[in-house]
Amino acid sequence: MIFNNQYIQERIKKSEKLREIGINPYPNKIQKGTPATQFLAENQDLLSIEDEIKIDQSREYTLTGRIKLMRVMGKASFANIEDASGVAQLYFSRDDLVEGFYNDIVKKLFEVGDIIQAKGYPFVTQTGEITLHCIELTLVTKAISPLPEKFHGLQDQELRYRQRYLDMIMNSEVKKTFVMRSRIVSLVRRFFEDHHFLEVETPMMHPIPGGANARPFITHHNALDVERYLRIAPELYLKRLIVGGMEAVFEINRNFRNEGMDHTHNPEFTMIEFYWAYRRYDDLMRITEALFDYLFDTIGLERKLPYGELEIDFTTPFAKVPYLQSITTIGGVAEEIATDKIKAISYLKANGVEVDANLSLGYIQAELFDTFVESKLTNPTYITDFPIDISPLARRSDENPNIAERFELFIAGKEIANGFSELNDPIDQYERFKAQVDTKDATGDDEAMHMDIDYVKALSYGMTPTAGEGIGIDRLVMMLTNQHSIRDVLLFPAMKPELPKEELLPIIDAEMICKKCGHDMIEDLKPAKKGKGMFCIDVNACKERATNK
């Protein structure tokens, strides 16, 4: 049982006692009181009263919040309560409350973790803290689980992620990070709206995964009996909207990639993608700089921000370095090596990187870039002029057919944004998809793109010359809040299941097998539409298994 812990049992007993004496531990009609910080701000003037007793009984306040600390000293007590705004101190004594309430209820049945409402008037304590002198106390919500230790708080990284609400209660700076995240997302949205972009919502479940190189999550639509892919990028849908006549659109939402997790990767992450008709990739670089200026100015951030050991200078305009040049000047790879596939492969091998010789020069250069350049890009830097063959959706440069009108923005060695002039030649697009499919066949690269005929068809009706860009919101927030793990900017980061084996096994034995064929791979099963039990998603495979039995 989840509540069989001794501490929880103690608290449940208190909850029952409250009910016995007619106090509902979970009352409904409670109004939120004055925010704690507002209470403190409005009574600052008490501090300057010359009198020995700084008090104003004519002022009346109601505060609501969670008890974080309680100091009981016989017939009087102090408590710190916290609400969304901050912490305020309460004072209550036996003689100021209804007779018996202090001794029998406050001291015995109220405790740290409970949410209470306090009515009273402000005064200043001997140690100079503005405090609410309570004349009435009401229980708002009983907490039957105790809070973690009051001084050290919740330190266990795992518990902090799994029980984020506890992390937020105990570690106030966590809340600050997420308030900042919300602010950034809101400002990004406002920035694009102010620039006359239209916010849209495109499908999260795609019949063909596209718009990026990544392995998708697969799910099943029962009614249509088809596979669906959680989107890896909204790109191809947003560009269909440009074809349809929307000339500036953006979408801020989740993308899903079925890949490894680490401190910069979560299986679901947030991106903004925006598409802008009659613009080119250099317009994107300018508007991205304008976005950073807007964020920094509106939030009031210094242009030089610490990031761990680093200091990052966000002063615009950002540096621009062409792809090949970055490999030679920043990566320190000789040009004759960087432009020769055979030499580049052996150079990589000498540095411990194995690459598939079937790959084209562009892919090999991408390896050179990833190995020797990326981690060195600390200050915001645009890497421009990408090899065309690693840019299947970007427009070819008019001047040089081997490079794409594309850039990526790097900060602190991480890719933050990716933008390009969009390819709008439907026949060229078809050929590029085909080349990707061939790569997939030749190298088994299951992240290469699929052929999306419907998208090519959309292009065939004519898409205006368009520029489009994606910015990783999680990483952006990491940079601006000096957080080094994506999990610290995600409210609920992805975690492995925590149930120990012993608890999982009985469930699997009893429930998690197909009722028809006895198949026991959980990922192949779906719950019965009516009644209990599980059945195979793939009906044909199920029949086959059943007959083989």
Next chain:
RNA sequence: GACUCAUUAGCUCAGCUGGUAGAGCAAUUCACUUUUAAUGAAUGGGCCCAUGGUUCGAAUCCAUGAUGAGUCACCA
């Protein structure tokens, strides 16, 4: 996916070269009417992550596994 580290009371942590468990906070009881992690006294609280192995004896040593963190690899 590879390597390194961690996992002991509700929480934060000790626990030596193997001898069956300790503190602070929290809880319970008592004292205390201006405290700031309040204080003082007493009491209760443990499948030492799991499973094997070595051993007379394992929280401690070894193996395997689980979860988390960090480095690297892949990706945004």
